[in-house]
Amino acid sequence: xxxxxxxxxxxxxxxxxxxxxxxxxxxxxxxxxxxxxxxxxxxxxxxxxxxxxxxxxxxxxxxxxxxxxxxxxxxxxxxxxxxxxxxxxxxxxxxxxxxxxxxxxxxxxxxxxxxxxxxxxxxxxxxxxxxxxxxxxxxxxxxxxxxxxxxxxxxxxxxxxxxxxxxxxxxxxxxxxxxxxxxxxxxxxxxxxxxxxxxxxxxxxxxxxxxxxxxxxxxxxxxxxxxxxxxxxxxxxxxxxxxxxxxxxxxxxxxxxxxxxxxxxxxxxxxxxxxxxxxxxxxxxxxxxxxxxxxxxxxxxxxxxxxxxxxxxxxxxxxxxxxxxxxxxxxxxxxxxxxxxxxxxxxxxxxxxxxxxxxxxxxxxxxxxxxxxxxxxxxxxxxxxxxxxxxxxxxxxxxxxxxxxxxxxxxxxxxxxxxxxxxxxxxx
Amino acid sequence: xxxxxxxxxxxxxxxxxxxxxxxxxxxxxxxxxxxxxxxxxxxxxxxxxxxxxxxxxxxxxxxxxxxxxxxxxxxxxxxxxxxxxxxxxxxxxxxxxxxxxxxxxxxxxxxxxxxxxxxxxxxxxxxxxxxxxxxxxxxxxxxxxxxxxxxxxxxxxxxxxxxxxxxxxxxxxxxxxxxxxxxxxxxxxxxxxxxxxxxxxxxxxxxxxxxxxxxxxxxxxxxxxxxxxxxxxxxxxxxxxxxxxxxxxxxxxxxxxxxxxxxxxxxxxxxxxxxxxxxxxxxxxxxxxxxxxxxxxxxxxxxxxxxxxxxxxxxxxxxxxxxxxxxxxxxxxxxxxxxxxxxxxxxxxxxxxxxxxxxxxxxxxxxxxxxxxxxxxxxxxxxxxxxxxxxxxxxxxxxxxxxxxxxxxxxxxxxxxxxxxxxxxxxx
Numbered sequence: 001x002x003x004x005x006x007x008x009x010x011x012x013x014x015x016x017x018x019x020x021x022x023x024x025x026x027x028x029x030x031x032x033x034x035x036x037x038x039x040x041x042x043x044x045x046x047x048x049x050x051x052x053x054x055x056x057x058x059x060x061x062x063x064x065x066x067x068x069x070x071x072x073x074x075x076x077x078x079x080x081x082x083x084x085x086x087x088x089x090x091x092x093x094x095x096x097x098x099x100x101x102x103x104x105x106x107x108x109x110x111x112x113x114x115x116x117x118x119x120x121x122x123x124x125x126x127x128x129x130x131x132x133x134x135x136x137x138x139x140x141x142x143x144x145x146x147x148x149x150x151x152x153x154x155x156x157x158x159x160x161x162x163x164x165x166x167x168x169x170x171x172x173x174x175x176x177x178x179x180x181x182x183x184x185x186x187x188x189x190x191x192x193x194x195x196x197x198x199x200x201x202x203x204x205x206x207x208x209x210x211x212x213x214x215x216x217x218x219x220x221x222x223x224x225x226x227x228x229x230x231x232x233x234x235x236x237x238x239x240x241x242x243x244x245x246x247x248x249x250x251x252x253x254x255x256x257x258x259x260x261x262x263x264x265x266x267x268x269x270x271x272x273x274x275x276x277x278x279x280x281x282x283x284x285x286x287x288x289x290x291x292x293x294x295x296x297x298x299x300x301x302x303x304x305x306x307x308x309x310x311x312x313x314x315x316x317x318x319x320x321x322x323x324x325x326x327x328x329x330x331x332x333x334x335x336x337x338x339x340x341x342x343x344x345x346x347x348x349x350x351x352x353x354x355x356x357x358x359x360x361x362x363x364x365x366x367x368x369x370x371x372x373x374x375x376x377x378x379x380x381x382x383x384x385x386x387x388x389x390x391x392x393x394x395x396x397x398x399x400x401x402x403x404x405x406x407x408x409x410x411x412x413x414x415x416x417x418x419x420x421x422x423x424x425x426x427x428x
Numbered sequence: 429x430x431x432x433x434x435x436x437x438x439x440x441x442x443x444x445x446x447x448x449x450x451x452x453x454x455x456x457x458x459x460x461x462x463x464x465x466x467x468x469x470x471x472x473x474x475x476x477x478x479x480x481x482x483x484x485x486x487x488x489x490x491x492x493x494x495x496x497x498x499x500x501x502x503x504x505x506x507x508x509x510x511x512x513x514x515x516x517x518x519x520x521x522x523x524x525x526x527x528x529x530x531x532x533x534x535x536x537x538x539x540x541x542x543x544x545x546x547x548x549x550x551x552x553x554x555x556x557x558x559x560x561x562x563x564x565x566x567x568x569x570x571x572x573x574x575x576x577x578x579x580x581x582x583x584x585x586x587x588x589x590x591x592x593x594x595x596x597x598x599x600x601x602x603x604x605x606x607x608x609x610x611x612x613x614x615x616x617x618x619x620x621x622x623x624x625x626x627x628x629x630x631x632x633x634x635x636x637x638x639x640x641x642x643x644x645x646x647x648x649x650x651x652x653x654x655x656x657x658x659x660x661x662x663x664x665x666x667x668x669x670x671x672x673x674x675x676x677x678x679x680x681x682x683x684x685x686x687x688x689x690x691x692x693x694x695x696x697x698x699x700x701x702x703x704x705x706x707x708x709x710x711x712x713x714x715x716x717x718x719x720x721x722x723x724x725x726x727x728x729x730x731x732x733x734x735x736x737x738x739x740x741x742x743x744x745x746x747x748x749x750x751x752x753x754x755x756x757x758x759x760x761x762x763x764x765x766x767x768x769x770x771x772x773x774x775x776x777x778x779x780x781x782x783x784x785x786x787x788x789x790x791x792x793x794x795x796x797x798x799x800x801x802x803x804x805x806x807x808x809x810x811x812x813x814x815x816x817x818x819x820x821x822x823x824x825x826x827x828x829x830x831x832x833x834x835x836x837x838x839x840x841x842x843x844x845x846x847x848x849x850x851x852x853x854x855x856x
Contacts, residue, residue, distance in 0.1 A: 020810035021707065021817075312820035354796070354828055373798055376821055377814040 002179065002229040003275040003283070004266055005193070007067040007141070007165065008242035010046070011107050012038060012074045013347035015368050019381045026389065028339060028382045033368065035081045038074075042082040045246035050088035052245075052256055056263050057097045064263040065097040065274040068242070069141050072105030072121075072128050073345060086132070093133040099276035100129045101165070102137035108344035109308060111142055111151055112295070113322040119158065121341070126160070139277040141165040143346050145195065145239070145298035146305070149291065152184030152192065161190065163281040165239065167298040168194035172290055179233025183286035191281045192290055195239040195298065199225060204240035208253035219258055223265035223272075230271060234284045239298075300355070308349040313376040318349055320383055327390040336389055343383065351375035429849055430463040432574040432591060434565060434584035436513050437468065438504075442745065444687060445770045446513045446604050449636070449660050450580055454502055456661070456842035464502045465574060467565055467587075469509035507564045511557060511583050514687065517616070519720075520554040555618055562586035566594050576600060576849045582607070582619060585626025598631040598852035600845075602658075606643050609765040610691050624648050631852045634658050634845065636768035637789020656848055659793050661838035662773035680711040680816045683756035683780070685749070685771055686763075688719035693762035693785065693802045695721075695728055700762070702732045703809035704816075711737070711816060716752050718743040753778035757822065758815045762802045763788050772797065776833045781825035783811050793836060796828035 015037070017030035056064045070089070078085045092098045104110055105125040110118040122140070129137050140161045142151060147166035155164050168178030176182075178194035202222065206212045214221070226236050241248065249255040266272050275283065299307040309315055321343055328340045352372045369375040433454065437447035450466075457464055510524055551557040565587035578600045579588030585601055592599035607615045607623060627633050627648050633655045635641040641657050644650050682701070686692045694715065701713040715725065715738060722740065729738040744752060753759075759775035759782045766788035773790065775782050776797075784791050785802040798811045815822050 020806060021813045022703070022806060022810065312823050313818075316818065316820035354824060370799065371795065373796075373821065373825060376818070377798075377811060380814065380818055380821075381810070 002226060002233055002271075003235045003273050003280060004226060005067070005235050005237045005275050005277055005280050006065070007069065007101065007237070007239045007277060008244075009141075009240070010068055010070040010074055010242040012041065012071075012077060013107065013345040014073050014077065014342045016348070016378055016382055019378050019385070021381050021384070023381065023385065026335075026339075026385070028385070029342070030368075034077060038077045038081040041243060041247055042078070042085045044251070045243050046078075046082070046085045047088060048251070048256060049242065049245040049259075050085065050092060052259060054088065054092055054095070056260070057092070057095045060263055060267065062095075062097055063267060063274060065099075065276045065279070067099040067101055067139075067276050068092075069101040069103050070129075071103065071107040072125055073107055073342065075128055075132060090133065093135060097276075099139070099278055100133050100135050100137055101139045101141050101277065102126050102129065102161070103141050104143055106341045106344050107143050107346055108341070109143060109146070109318065109346050109349070110322075110344060111146065111154075112305075112309075113318065114325055115154065117322075117325060117344075118154075122158070137161075139163045139165060139193070139281070144308070146295060147292060147297070148295045149185050149293055152190055152292075153186050156184075156187045156190040163191040163193055163277060165193045165237075165277065166195070166292075167296055167303055168197055168237070169296050169303045171303075172292050172296060176288060176290075177233050179229050179236055180287040181234065181280060181284040182288055182290045185289050185291040191286050193235075193237055193277055193280060194290075195237050197298070199236060200238045200240050203238065203255075203258075204244045204248065207244075207249050207255055207258070216254070217258065219261035219265040222258075222262065223268070226266060226272065227269055235275065235280050237280075306355060307353050308346050311352070311354050311372075313354075313372070314349045314352045317352065317376060317379050317383070320380070324383075324387050324390060327387070327394065331390055331393040333389075333393060336386065336393070339386055343379070343386070348375070348379055352379070429576075429846060430574040431457070431465070431849065432569060432572065432577045432595075432597070433464050433466050434577070434579040434587050434591070435466055435468050436580060436584075438466075443512070443743075444514055445660075445768065446581060448770050449604060449768075452661055452663055452838040453842055453845065455499060455663075456838035457846070458499045458501045459839065460842055460846060461501060462842070462846060463574075465505060465572060466502050467505045467507060467568060469511040469561060470506040505568055507561060507568065509557060509561050509564070511554075511561055513581070513583075515554065515583075516610075517554040517618075520557070521552060524552050555622075558583050558586055558622065562590040566590040569595060576852060578602060578845070578849075579626065580604060582623045582626060585622055585629075589626060589629050592629070598849075599629060600632045600634060600848060600852065601626045601630040602634045602636075603627070603640055603644060603767070604636055605691075605767045606640065606647065608643055608647055609640075609767055610689075612690060612764070630654070632656060632848050634848065636660055637792050639787070639789045639792065640767040656844070658841050658844045658848075659789070659836065660768050660770050660773075661836045661841050662770060662777055662833055663838065664777060664834065678710055680757045681755050682711060682713050682812055682816075683716065683752060683759045683775075684714065684761075685716045685744070685752065685759065685775070686761065688715060688717050688722045688725055690721060691764055691766070692717075692719070693764045694719075694725045696762040696764075696802050696805055696808065697760055698725060698728050698732060698734070698738065699805040700760070700808035700812060701729075701738060702734050703805060704812050705734050705737055708813060708816065713738045714741060714752065714756070715739070716741045716744045716749075749774075750778065753780050756780045758783065758812060760808065760812065761785060761788065761790075762800070762808060764802050766790065773833050773836060776826075776829040779826050779830055781815055781822055781829060783808065783815070794829070794832060796825055796832050798825070 015030050015034055016028055053066060102122060102125050104121040106121055108121060110121055126137055129135060138161060140155050145167045152164055155161050178196045182192040184190055184192045207217055209215060229236055245255055295305055296303050297305060328337055351367050351369050352375050354372050435450040438451050442448055454464055454466055551560050569591045576598050577588050577592045579585055580602045581604050588599050607619045627650045633650060635644055635655055635657055638657055641655050644655055645652050684697045688694045729735045759780045761769055761772050761784045763785045769788045769790035772782040772784050783798040783800060786799050787802055791799050800808050
């Protein structure tokens with residue numbers, strides 16, 4: 001009797017404008033591009049998908065359920081550029097069949113570099129969800145499903161979460177199946193939900209691939225695969241980017257028709273049902289403890305951090321960014337702090353990835369830059385200006401200098417390890 | 429397969445990319461076991477003593493061959509001619525006059541000078557010389573066995589046409605540059621006509637990039653069906669230990685290496701240098717090369733007030749080129765119109781990161797290079813500063829770029845040429 005648990009990641013970064021070392025302007029973001037992408041994705045994905053899911057929820061009278069994690073950077077942009085999307089999310093929230101998860105407000109990698117900043121961003125996101133959807137998140141997902149034992153311990157210590165979500169990577173599970181609820185190692189109360197990447201990727205990546213032996217994928221076929229879990233699992237966690245619907249898989253691939261028929265096909269079997277992550281946690285006990293000493297993520301085949309921190313430029317950029325945290329916060333300048341936080345979005349580091357760059361793959365598709373080098377140069381120029389603003393504030397505008405780049409440190413993520421969160425309260 | 433190749437200079441007398449390409453391609457063909465008869469012009473009265481002994485002054489087409497030990501399948505034939513790569517009708521005329529005057533001044537050899545004119549060994553007019561060269565090449569080809577004729581750049585096209593017509597063998601012309609690259613919109617009509625005739629008469633046209641292929645289609649009206657792109661390669665120097673230059677300095681060095689001509693965009697280099705020096709002090713700009721814009725460039729540097737920061741080395745070859753690469757932190761190629769551009773590959777091979785203009789063929793094959801529009805001096809300066817200021821950028825460009833260059837091999841270029849030869853031999 002497997003439960004199907006859908007969670008959709010909904011995110012857009014705030015993209016930077018072209019910014020040279022000669023620019024002195026304090027406006028770093030490409031409003032035109034961000035607005036047009038936001039509206040484009042809203043029309044192709046958010047609006048049709050929201051309407052479709054809303055219809056399904058109504059049609060199945062509460063038996064079809066989904067969960068979302070919407071980043072703060074996208075919520076801000078939707079409010080600004082595409083408010084009608086916000087009202088459809090609001091309508092979804094009111095059905096009572098939709099759960100909203102918590103994550104870092106700025107879709108950041110802060111867990112790896114500053115625990116203080118991480119906790120502040122999580123609280124900021126919780127507040128945003130409460131404000132917009134009148135719901136307090138009980139389940140946490142970290143940016144890009146980045147996860148290890150330390151994260152689980154930290155999340156448990158925050159006291160406001162029942163479960164955490166991550167990738168069901170083979171190397172952490174071994175012979176075990178992702179279709180059970182687990183417990184993170186070192187935690188007493190917190191539960192762990194693992195993504196069934198095979199079935200998730202069948203929809204998210206392979207759906208329109210005509211070279212795939214299973215193409216075309218129908219709702220019936222997929223429901224059959226889900227049914228195969230019966231007897232060897234409690235829950236099938238289907239976690240994917242929301243942009244799968246209409247943006248990664250275009251409408252003409254039939255992805256919306258697939259979703260339209262899926263609930264019916266799944267529910268046709270009386271043992272099956274849909275559950276939100278919180279319901280899954282409530283319903284099933286953890287079957288085992290999972291030990292993840294090393295950091296994992298849901299990216300690429302490596303399931304590691306190499307897409308964001310794999311080369312010297314990425315590592316340098318992110319170190320420089322977090323190095324100025326104290327200076328930024330000392331300014332108490334809301335604009336400076338929010339600019340700095342928008343720079344933390346993992347996307348900025350993803351654009352600098354040189355892995356597969358020459359092959360022109362998926363990394364390129366989402367990249368507003370011609371090359372990873374252009375993206376690094378742009379980012380560092382912006383960061384230089386931001387740092388200058390902090391210094392100006394500190395010494396009354398008398399001093400300006402760009403941050404000197406340090407020699408790149410090897411990627412460890414330990415820079416902030418001993419920096420235990422001092423303050424668990426939200427900043428605002 | 430036997431090739432009658434009408435080519436250009438061989439080491440150590442290489443003055444630019446054309447010679448490098450002829451040598452690289454021929455050497456790779458030799459390794460593939462292709463028999464090549466390599467015909468090149470040699471001027472009797474050149475200052476290099478080694479050249480003179482290759483020819484007996486009385487014979488018009490000499491059979492004396494150059495000894496290049498590692499080439500087993502290549503026979504060299506030289507034709508007494510004053511043609512040189514990168515000549516313009518004006519420079520050609522000037523050189524002939526100088527040669528005559530020098531011979532006259534030397535006094536001892538008046539007879540040779542008059543013989544020179546009398547025997548019509550050289551023509552004072554470049555177009556006549558090109559056609560005279562064609563006649564001599566045809567004479568040289570009589571009685572020789574070969575399957576195809578392969579001519580490199582416009583000065584050898586008439587020779588290629590003559591040899592092909594006489595022998596009935598297919599003609600392949602190889603476009604390393606066009607009159608539009610060299611002269612912008614101020615094309616020399618006679619050169620254009622010769623180029624166009626060569627391309628029209630050819631069975632196949634090889635261009636060194638899609639950039640050049642487009643020019644051949646749009647400017648010369650040649651059907652795309654018979655044009656193939658064969659990218660140049662680069663010869664790996666491997667790891668050679670060089671003595672330290674003895675120059676220890678904190679100053680960064682930005683290098684321009686190439687002919688200082690309109691085509692190479694020296695003024696954009698200097699204008700970018702000016703912008704860089706506005707915000708950075710510890711950097712020197714080195715212009716290695718010579719050309720008809722050298723004086724203008726020296727003046728421009730002075731006008732911009734950066735004369736003390738720009739060094740002109742004159743034309744460099746061999747060991748000096750390696751030394752300058754070893755000193756350089758960055759190589760910039762702001763070419764206005766560059767059919768290919770082998771120098772950036774050599775720079776990368778020498779571990780120097782590169783900024784290349786988007787108006788170049790080499791930008792089609794390099795991904796790990798910074799790319800700019802040649803006219804965008806602000807962006808060139810922005811990128812120069814970024815490379816000098818951020819070591820991780822330099823490091824990433826260098827390591828990935830060096831790796832990428834290894835994939836560009838003359839062996840592949842030669843194999844592709846051989847395939848094209850084969851296609852011309854198939855009866856239609």
